[in-house]
Amino acid sequence: MSTIADTPLATGFPSLAREGVVYLDSAATSQTHQRSLDAMSDYYEHHRGTVHRSVYPLAAEATELFEGARDRIAEWLNWPARATIFTKNATEAINLVAYAWGRANVGPGDTIVVSEMEHHSNFVPWHLLCAEAGATFTCIPVDDECMLDLDALDAALATGTVKMVAVGHVSNAAGTINPVADIVARAHAAGALACIDGTQAVPQMPVDLQEIDADFYIWTGHKAYGPTGVGILHGRPEVLEAMPPFLGGGHMIASVSVEEIRFGTLPAKFEAGTLQVAEGIGLGAAVDFLAELGMENVRAHEQEMCAYALERLQEIPGIEIMGPKDAGRRGALVAFTLDGIHPHDVAEILGSRGVCVRAGHHCAQPLMKRFAVAATTRASFAVHSTRADVDALVDAIHEVRRIFE
Ligand SMILES: Cc1ncc(COP(=O)(O)O)c(C=O)c1O
Incomplete structure (x- = not known):
């Protein structure tokens, strides 16, 4: 036992x-682990500065703690740190993809596929995208045990119109574990991308993002023994690089003039404004705790x-x-x-x-x-x-x- x-x-x-x-x-x-609370207090009490902007010791320490957290989070899930983006929560991460990738890549005649068991966070943003882009929104049914109907997925993919398959790794309402690596492979074979909502999976089971091979994988800190106010988007680097930004403002730019704005490199391009420094550090500590367990x-x-x-x-x-x-x-x-x-x-x-x-x-x-x-x-x-x-x-x-x- x-x-x-x-x-x-x-x-x-x-x-x-x-x-x-x-x-x-x-x-x-989830409840927040003591290690996460301690890491956030340590930042506020001893290393309080903004990240990436200033060179004095407090700010340099804050940057080191924050980027260290990003590195450990990315390594834990086996994904490049520069393609591991801090967001407010899982909902914002999915909206980032639906807006930035979706508005640039989806139009009339295209199809977005979700499943009947999705959390509204992985349903509503795609529905909004389809309504705006004139695309078709398709929902894959589940059987009586709440298992995904993969034949229906294949039938949708066979139309040749699917641009994105967006499904959850673990259903928050029924508990179903979806075969995400298989779903991603089916999507890729049909020329579609895949966005996996890993919100319930990451705190519960080993997750290897290279094995799953999704184009986007999303989760949230407050369900992983970390603080509220922080989520994570892992994106395929070349897909993120080709996408326009989501939010504009400070930090996400390389240069700004009246004539032209050039965007920063990853991950800054998708991290406009002052970041959730304490929460990112707290999530890094929560991940250390899970890795140690x-x-x-x-x-x-x-x-x-x-x-x-x-x-x-x-x-x-x-x-x-x-x-x-x-x-x-x-x-x-x-x-x-x-x-x-x-x-x-x-x-x-x-x-x-x-x-x-x-x-x-x-x-x-x-x-x-x-x-x-x-x-x-x-x-x-x-x-x-x-x-x-x-x-x-x-x-x-x-x-x-x-x-x-
Ligand atoms: C499967 C799943 N996806 C997404 C979310 C949204 O997470 P957040 O509210 O942190 O954005 C939840 C939260 O309940 C969830 O269970």
């Missing part, structure tokens, strides 16, 4: 010291938590679990409905007992429509989750049933 949750490293979450809290909502936002260990632990939850939840009468049946094919979350009880009531009663879960459509309304539900209740697991947390969840759901009987 995995013991990762008992290690001092995995218990370093000050916010979880609060008595009675069973935190099962890391898919929404080892992503194989993280995955093994969370898969075990998920398998235990799937097993125990089956005992509850009237429960319907969304997504793949076995933990090996899903990320570390379980979303469910309880016959005759609204998910918000479930979450409220659970919350009153200290069990923190999320109820709602999880920003995945097309998927909710597919399964004819307005909402689900979702429990998600993390490096600090234990079997006792799962037991508390199950006990609290039994209590919900008793209240509604």
Whole structure:
């Protein structure tokens, strides 16, 4: 049995010291690790300067810390640092691609493909792009276990009109792990690019971006034990170089005159304005923490938590679990409905007992429509989750049933 949750490293979450809290909502936002908090305090207390602009020691130290974080983040996922771009969050990173790449490359007659299980962040920007560019928006369906219909993807690709396939690595609403390297290969074989939303995957499992080979891969810091306010876009360098910038302003330029603006090199070209220095440094420290735990260990632990939850939840009468049946094919979350009880009531009663879960459509309304539900209740697991947390969840759901009987 995995013991990762008992290690001092995995218990370093000050916010979880609060008595009675069973935190099962890391898919929404993870707790921030002490190392990340310390790294940000260290920056603010000892190295507070702006990055890339000034030569005095405070600013030089800040630049070193910030660029060091970028280097470690990029190396951890096996991608070039200069093609690893800091954004505000995953949503901004996808919008960056949809605006900067999309407005330059997509027009009437072209098709953008997404899937029915996408988070709205990987759905709405592409929908907006298609509406503006006069392109076709196609949504690949999922089966009853919420697995992607790859034949439908192939059929869409066979039209020869697809410019971009945008899918999630792990579904935040059903937990499905998508075969992203395979999807990227299919897209490339048809002459399309691929944009993978790795928001739920990066904190949970080993990710090697060279192996996946996507043109864009996106994730967010606050779900990876880091701070809010920072996301990451990894782009294929030659694609990023050929794209126009997203936001204009300071830092992203090489030179500016009335006649002409020349853009900076990567990554500065896509990082206009004063950057999220503390948050970038904090995310670097969160990544150090995950690297030290080892992503194989993280995955093994969370898969075990998920398998235990799937097993125990089956005992509850009237429960319907969304997504793949076995933990090996899903990320570390379980979303469910309880016959005759609204998910918000479930979450409220659970919350009153200290069990923190999320109820709602999880920003995945097309998927909710597919399964004819307005909402689900979702429990998600993390490096600090234990079997006792799962037991508390199950006990609290039994209590919900008793209240509604
Ligand atoms: C799969 C997925 N993609 C994208 C996002 C958006 O992340 P952010 O709000 O940090 O931009 C989320 C957040 O819930 C998510 O779960």
